[in-house]
């Protein structure tokens with residue numbers, strides 16, 4: 446290809462890694478792989494109430510009335526959905542976006558100049574690196590530490606912040622560790638962000654998937670510092686293809702008002718949320734309990750099975766919510782070698798811990814979404830292989 450001066454931010458390494466190559470090879474040979482990385486709920490056998498589709502069958506959808514922050518009835522529906530969880534905020538503080546990824550982009554445009562930075566958790570959601578680099582935002586990782594439970598390493602935070610740090614991103618509960626923020630941590634973060642003039646961005650897409658009674662705290666309604674909570678249909682209804690997410694803004698009144706006004710102009714530049722979904726949102730969110738109960742019961746069943754079948758070489762790390770299980774396995778070989786071996790010898794695909802920036806080896810991450818029969822067969826093969834060490 447002729448040399449063309451593409452923007453440096455797109456100079457990604459795009460060669461397939463060893464795992465992709467192995468998968469491709471198996472596919473070519475017609476060998477079925479059991480996928481324990483499956484995280485798309487629409488292919489895991491959940492029942493979505495067909496009457497949800499009727500909400501799209503409305504003449505209103507032929508009428509376009511652009512509203513940058515979202516149609517008021519849709520924003521009211523989101524506020525009502527949270528009020529059912531005893532989390533209260535005015536509909537004016539709900540800002541609709543097409544996806545959570547888009548919400549991150551809007552917030553980076555609002556809060557961070559090129560070359561400034563945000564703090565992101567490790568281990569956590571692998572997409573952050575791309576989302577931030579695309580927005581010319583630098584980042585530092587702050588550690589989550591495990592001592593039988595996951596915690597924020599509050600001491601480490603102070604050493605990471607400098608005059609260019611604009612925000613801290615929390616994932617609550619975190620993906621993949623399933624750990625929630627607690628009240629003491631939120632208190633600390635409020636003081637920390639006030640002192641350093643930083644905003645909190647709390648990604649709470651999995652918040653409703655709490656598996657055990659945890660002392661979980663949401664950042665919705667946090668008035669201490671400028672705070673943006675993210676959620677969306679991809680997890681709340683298990684429907685990522687519907688492309689509707691939201692930012693819930695909260696914080697001290699003056700800067701909150703100013704943030705909304707600035708976000709309105711950012712959102713007005715794209716007007717990306719489609720009208721039919723906004724019109725259907727109220728009716729759809731009424732179905733959230735029906736869909737969430739199925740997902741929670743699957744995740745519980747799979748995690749109970751896993752716990753009951755562990756062996757001496759495998760530790761299931763404690764988690765309170767979300768859709769994933771983290772296993773610590775013997776570091777007698779690298780995570781990459783383990784994951785390739787599982788694929789070759791057992792035809793099961795799992796995530797290696799490094800994918801989520803775990804600090805040490807060796808961890809593997811299993812999605813708890815697959816049907817119980819598939820999960821048990823696949824996880825059973827992995828555990829059998831690990832028992833042979």
Ligand SMILES: Cc1ncc(COP(=O)(O)O)c(C=O)c1O
Pocket residue numbers: 484543544545546547570616620648650676677678679685689690
């Ligand atoms: C922490 C976290 N945030 C956001 C998302 C994706 O949300 P969306 O589909 O709305 O971009 C995911 C998807 O797995 C996630 O794990």
